[in-house]
Amino acid sequence: MKRDRVTLTDVAAIARVDRAVVSRVINKDPTLNIRPETRERVLAAIEQLGYRPNVAARSLRTSRAHMFGLFIPDFANPVYAEIIKGAEAEAADQGSVLVTGSATRAGLGEYMDRLGQGRIDGLLLAGAPDEAGLAGQLDRAGIPWIMLNHRGRTVRRYVILDDERAAALAVEHLVRLGHRRVAHLAGPSGADTATRRSAGYSAAMRAAGLPEGPIVAAGYTPAGGAAGMARLLAAGERPTAVFVANVASAIGAMQAVRSAGLEIPRHVSIVAVHDLDLAGYLSPALTTVRMPLAELGRRGVTLLSVLKPDETVAEVLDGPIELIPRSSTAPPPDRS
Amino acid sequence: MKRDRVTLTDVAAIARVDRAVVSRVINKDPTLNIRPETRERVLAAIEQLGYRPNVAARSLRTSRAHMFGLFIPDFANPVYAEIIKGAEAEAADQGSVLVTGSATRAGLGEYMDRLGQGRIDGLLLAGAPDEAGLAGQLDRAGIPWIMLNHRGRTVRRYVILDDERAAALAVEHLVRLGHRRVAHLAGPSGADTATRRSAGYSAAMRAAGLPEGPIVAAGYTPAGGAAGMARLLAAGERPTAVFVANVASAIGAMQAVRSAGLEIPRHVSIVAVHDLDLAGYLSPALTTVRMPLAELGRRGVTLLSVLKPDETVAEVLDGPIELIPRSSTAPPPDRS
Numbered sequence: 081m082k083r084d085r086v087t088l089t090d091v092a093a094i095a096r097v098d099r100a101v102v103s104r105v106i107n108k109d110p111t112l113n114i115r116p117e118t119r120e121r122v123l124a125a126i127e128q129l130g131y132r133p134n135v136a137a138r139s140l141r142t143s144r145a146h147m148f149g150l151f152i153p154d155f156a157n158p159v160y161a162e163i164i165k166g167a168e169a170e171a172a173d174q175g176s177v178l179v180t181g182s183a184t185r186a187g188l189g190e191y192m193d194r195l196g197q198g199r200i201d202g203l204l205l206a207g208a209p210d211e212a213g214l215a216g217q218l219d220r221a222g223i224p225w226i227m228l229n230h231r232g233r234t235v236r237r238y239v240i241l242d243d244e245r246a247a248a249l250a251v252e253h254l255v256r257l258g259h260r261r262v263a264h265l266a267g268p269s270g271a272d273t274a275t276r277r278s279a280g281y282s283a284a285m286r287a288a289g290l291p292e293g294p295i296v297a298a299g300y301t302p303a304g305g306a307a308g309m310a311r312l313l314a315a316g317e318r319p320t321a322v323f324v325a326n327v328a329s330a331i332g333a334m335q336a337v338r339s340a341g342l343e344i345p346r347h348v349s350i351v352a353v354h355d356l357d358l359a360g361y362l363s364p365a366l367t368t369v370r371m372p373l374a375e376l377g378r379r380g381v382t383l384l385s386v387l388k389p390d391e392t393v394a395e396v397l398d399g400p401i402e403l404i405p406r407s408s409t410a411p412p413p414d415r416s
Numbered sequence: 417m418k419r420d421r422v423t424l425t426d427v428a429a430i431a432r433v434d435r436a437v438v439s440r441v442i443n444k445d446p447t448l449n450i451r452p453e454t455r456e457r458v459l460a461a462i463e464q465l466g467y468r469p470n471v472a473a474r475s476l477r478t479s480r481a482h483m484f485g486l487f488i489p490d491f492a493n494p495v496y497a498e499i500i501k502g503a504e505a506e507a508a509d510q511g512s513v514l515v516t517g518s519a520t521r522a523g524l525g526e527y528m529d530r531l532g533q534g535r536i537d538g539l540l541l542a543g544a545p546d547e548a549g550l551a552g553q554l555d556r557a558g559i560p561w562i563m564l565n566h567r568g569r570t571v572r573r574y575v576i577l578d579d580e581r582a583a584a585l586a587v588e589h590l591v592r593l594g595h596r597r598v599a600h601l602a603g604p605s606g607a608d609t610a611t612r613r614s615a616g617y618s619a620a621m622r623a624a625g626l627p628e629g630p631i632v633a634a635g636y637t638p639a640g641g642a643a644g645m646a647r648l649l650a651a652g653e654r655p656t657a658v659f660v661a662n663v664a665s666a667i668g669a670m671q672a673v674r675s676a677g678l679e680i681p682r683h684v685s686i687v688a689v690h691d692l693d694l695a696g697y698l699s700p701a702l703t704t705v706r707m708p709l710a711e712l713g714r715r716g717v718t719l720l721s722v723l724k725p726d727e728t729v730a731e732v733l734d735g736p737i738e739l740i741p742r743s744s745t746a747p748p749p750d751r752s
Contacts, residue, residue: 086556147530149515161490161492165492176526177517177526177530179517180517181513190511194482194483301693302693302696302697303693328694331698334699357492357638357639361671
């Protein structure tokens with residue numbers, strides 16, 4: 081598979097020019113005039129030999145690596161596919177690429193060592209453990225970074241979606257259908273998206289003049305949602321509707337409702353944040369709130385390119401948020 | 417955020433040593449004896465200044481980048497989360513990191529430019545368009561590569577799972593339940609996994625002495641599965657069971673069965689390849705075949721590290737494949 085590498089010297093020999101001329105053609109160096117026919121000869125030699133410039137060497141000379149990084153907490157959480165797609169598209173529009181990896185506590189330090197100075201133009205951190213330590217490390221390394229989809233606790237450099245408004249749209253939909261006992265299956269305590277969706281739920285309930293709760297925290301997984309919903313249904317007077325903070329946990333929550341011998345939406349209506357392809361194929365089809373995940377990925381890459389050193393950013397992306405009504409929500413039992 | 421970068425010279429000045437000494441401490445160069453107290457002084461200066469070696473420069477001197485790449489066709493296909501997890505774990509065990517990106521036709525060329533010589537130790541290609549052209553490009557660049565989860569059409573350098581056996585397990589389960597009219601909702605024509613799962617279906621049906629078909633091809637998405645199943649149900653005598661090639665399309669297929677006024681498994685049993693967390697939470701819970709996806713990711717990284725130049729590889733991973741019986745399969749109507 082490996083063979084002797086074609087070098088700059090080989091190209092120079094074939095093109096009958098000095099090595100410096102080849103280098104300047106490759107790097108589009110404007111400081112030396114190169115005659116068009118010489119340039120053509122060099123490009124033909126590069127093509128003929130299949131020469132590829134050594135990018136590691138080039139990155140020492142040029143200030144940009146044309147590569148961005150995105151670190152996410154869990155590839156199994158389906159919302160990240162959309163975020164990645166948007167970030168990749170924006171990177172491509174900038175003539176760059178995006179690489180993605182898992183943001184584990186141990187892993188990020190390793191990535192830092194491999195993707196350090198001169199190898200990456202910036203990092204998007206979607207759920208990074210220990211953000212304060214990491215931020216300092218990145219600043220010292222001169223690598224631009226921004227938190228994506230969560231605010232962090234100690235630093236102000238993030239772009240997020242309007243999770244409060246998404247939660248409010250879900251609750252308002254239930255209230256419009258006539259529900260008054262609207263429970264909340266929240267996300268895991270400590271997750272910033274969970275905090276903001278819960279705040280949106282509380283604000284919307286207050287605005288409607290309705291009492292809050294019960295509220296139960298659960299992981300953003302089917303298993304977490306199933307366990308959380310089982311606890312909700314056992315907590316006193318049964319709610320007629322539940323706002324679920326995450327679509328993956330909603331799949332588990334729906335199963336817990338069925339296991340309790342109840343029907344959706346006849347006994348309990350369910351609405352969840354984030355729309356996914358599969359939401360419309362569940363039984364019943366799940367009412368969701370669609371959020372601009374791809375735009376969030378795009379915006380993160382854009383910000384990496386324009387941020388000034390030491391600039392703080394606290395941006396709530398201004399994109400379309402939309403309720404997608406399906407079959408999992410209906411008027412409450414006493415009104416239907 | 418950016419500040420003047422700390423350089424090797426800064427470290428040397430603080431530690432009161434020559435720059436070459438700092439370099440040798442960083443690179444653990446065994447050719448020069450360095451006194452322990454000198455080494456300690458250099459490490460203290462590195463710590464004090466927050467110096468990070470320029471990895472791009474180091475990769476010119478050392479033969480390894482300690483970074484592998486994995487390119488996948490679609491982040492929204494949930495099977496890749498497991499593959500990525502395994503590949504990341506194996507890379508970490510080797511003291512390396514794994515970066516992931518989308519294998520689009522346009523994108524791969526860009527990645528090649530950014531991840532070329534000296535920046536990556538090898539690439540795993542899980543569904544790469546134009547594999548022949550890409551293989552040649554990678555060979556010329558001296559970058560090890562191997563295809564993951566598909567065989568390609570023109571090159572023999574791959575590691576795959578035993579998709580034929582997985583399909584056979586699914587069909588044998590249905591036959592054991594008493595089904596004789598077992599249809600096949602296949603994957604998209606052209607997908608290598610689809611070809612192998614269909615071959616496994618055909619072999620198992622022949623082995624059971626049963627007539628094959630009908631067979632309908634569909635995309636590995638809920639929408640694809642819904643459309644494909646609708647066509648299957650309209651194709652003559654209704655099957656009592658369907659082997660679905662992919663779990664995402666199975667979610668759509670289940671919806672199409674319900675839309676036709678039929679019940680699962682009372683009228684139609686369904687079993688799909690690949691187990692996912694959510695399979696157990698669907699309504700009804702979906703019978704699946706679990707395959708060692710994480711091990712496939714691990715094995716790909718291992719092979720990248722040991723492959724010799726020009727070596728061909730045609731490996732079917734020898735890992736556990738298991739039927740997970742749930743509620744979507746039952747004896748056929750005429751026997752229940």
